[in-house]
Amino acid sequence: MTDVRFYHLTRSRLEDALPVMLQRTLEREARAVVRFASPERLSDIDEALWTFDDAQFIPHGHEKTGFAEQQPVWLTLGLDNPGEGAYLFVADGGPIDGFEGFDVCSILFDGRDEQAVAQARQRWVSVRDTQGDHALSYWQQNPRGGWEQKKP
Numbered sequence: 001m002t003d004v005r006f007y008h009l010t011r012s013r014l015e016d017a018l019p020v021m022l023q024r025t026l027e028r029e030a031r032a033v034v035r036f037a038s039p040e041r042l043s044d045i046d047e048a049l050w051t052f053d054d055a056q057f058i059p060h061g062h063e064k065t066g067f068a069e070q071q072p073v074w075l076t077l078g079l080d081n082p083g084e085g086a087y088l089f090v091a092d093g094g095p096i097d098g099f100e101g102f103d104v105c106s107i108l109f110d111g112r113d114e115q116a117v118a119q120a121r122q123r124w125v126s127v128r129d130t131q132g133d134h135a136l137s138y139w140q141q142n143p144r145g146g147w148e149q150k151k152p
Contacts, residue, residue: 002134004127006120006152010111014091015048016140017043017141018023018108022049022058022073032073033092033102034060035152042075044090049073049102095128111140124152 009017018034023034036042042062049058060073065104068074068082079098080089088102093116099105109120128136 001099002102002132004136005104006124006136006138007106007108007113007147008120008138008140009079009108009118011143011145012141014110016029017050018045018091019049019051019052019058021106022060023080025087026072026114027056030087030103031071031083032072032087032089033081033085033098034073034075034089034091035079036075036077036091037093037095039077041092085139092116096127098122099127100130100134102126122152 007017020034021144022034034045036045044063046060046062049060052058058073059071060075061067061071071083074085075079076085077094079095081101086103088099088105090096090105090107096105096107105121107123109116111117124138127134138150139147139148
């Protein structure tokens, strides 16, 4: 069963929230795939994962860095999953196709961007109406930046 979670960013930027989520994934000794819609955003997050914390970084790679199967976190524009990651993170409108092949699919969207919110609503309906074995939940940032599960 795939656990599909929608994360509504209201306080943090993706560059701040995603590294924390990936860090928790790695603490579970799991691998992850992060999908983006544009090479520019992939590049932005690539840089953020190297610099978000002075004391540590998130080991990751993408098509240009190689060693795909060895990367605990794989950044992509496509549907590839070379390290057989169990966690899928979809950011900035990246593709959600094939989410059923993951244990957890987290769809992150910027609540300050009306277009991103509209796309997230469409995706919610699409996932909700998809036949298959998956759970669906919606999470929104609270004023302190933590996550609270809400009813959609």
